[in-house]
Amino acid sequence: MGNSEVEIESQLKFLEETQRAILNILDDYSIEKTQAADTQKAVINILEDYSIEKANSEKTNIALANANKELDSFSYSVSHDLRAPLRAIVGYSNILLEDYGDKLDQEGMRILNVIINNVLKMGQLIDDLLAFSRIGKQSLIKVNVDMDALVKTIDSELNIQQEKKIEMNIKSLLSNKCDSSMMKQVMTNLISNALKYSGKKEMSIVEIGSYNDANMNVYYVKDNGVGFDMKYYDKLFGVFQRLHSSNEFEGTGVGLALVHRIINKHGGKVWAEAKVDEGATFFFSLPNN
Amino acid sequence: MKTIIHNVEILLVEDNADDAGLTIRALKKHNLANNLVHLSDGQQAIDFIFGQEQFSDREIEDQPKIIMLDLKMPKVDGLQVLKAIRSDERTKSIPVVIMTSSKEDKDIAECYKLGVNSYLVKPVAFDDFSKIVTELGFYWLLLNQPPR
16 A cells, blocks of 8 residues: 555544544434433423412412401401390399399399309400410511510509419519510410419419520419329310319410410410429420520 | 480490490499480481481580490491591590490501590490499599580
8 A cells, every 4th residue: 555545544534533523422412402402391391380389379378368358357256246245145134133133032143143154254265265366367566575574564463462362473584575465465374374273272372483595585484273184284285175174263275275376476385394283384485586 | 315415415326225225224323324315326426416317406516525436337337427526627526435346456546546535345244344334434424624
């Protein structure tokens, strides 16, 4: 073979290799193109799924808003319309007692009082239910609450230290950022519970205090009352759940459920410790900021 | 109780006859119901205050010392009555106390915005109810200085 033949052969080889390389590049390119097209299809699918989900959640939002509106007008109706006939029953039963009491024998009076007491109970139940349902739709208005002052107000409103033998041991309380009217409901419920369930003791001893635990402030209300059996702990914060009969202690069973709901809304926790006949301590925590 | 239309001290506007009965009884007990008129809807209340329709014998200047106004009434409700009273120069100073079953914040806010003097929620318990009505009567009839 001459030089030119070797050159031609090597050029041919070079051309073939170049051709093969180009073909490979074209192959790779068409694979990339197919992959890109697949990726594009996948992205379009995801976008479609997303817009379906978005439409669904918008539908759900509208349904929820409507349900809330219905609940609002239901609560309003309960608040207004149910109370009026209750008031009439209580009022006119009392008038009967006042004006015709002397014509009734003892049994008659007793029966009338049963009627009146039950209607009053119903009124309290309605109020408690309403308060409970209102917490759901209320938004928190957080301000710096002076817990000492709050408890002092409750102390005077509940007229503690009045007749019965009550010892209130109120320690200095940490202040906290929270909704003040909701917090008042919480403290009022816990304190009146403490007084109620220690009411049968010679002396009601209630202690209220607070301490700091990492990023939470913990408050507690402790009483020396009848306590409860920890094996029923799960029922403690349920709505209408009670651990004592209404003969032993009056109440509607909404108080602690209300406390639980409010504290949860604040991002805190509620818990309790007790022993039968040895009192109970109720704790709640609030994030401190 | 529409026998008197002049020199009325208390105008009670309440559509619920039973509630009205309880209110009037409580006031009577303390001799506060001597010059009380009870009307059972908002339109009659407006006619009474402005001396129109069946009350055209009344003078606008002859104003009650206090209007006890229920909110929820058919046709013309308490808010509308309040608006009507407060939007006329001649009547806007008449003391108005809302007495209602509603404890709803929006009702309370709306009434105060319209210039109500006081907002009371009717309690279910009779003793509390009587006490509130009696205190109301004493305060607005005997303690408070009326505008004229």
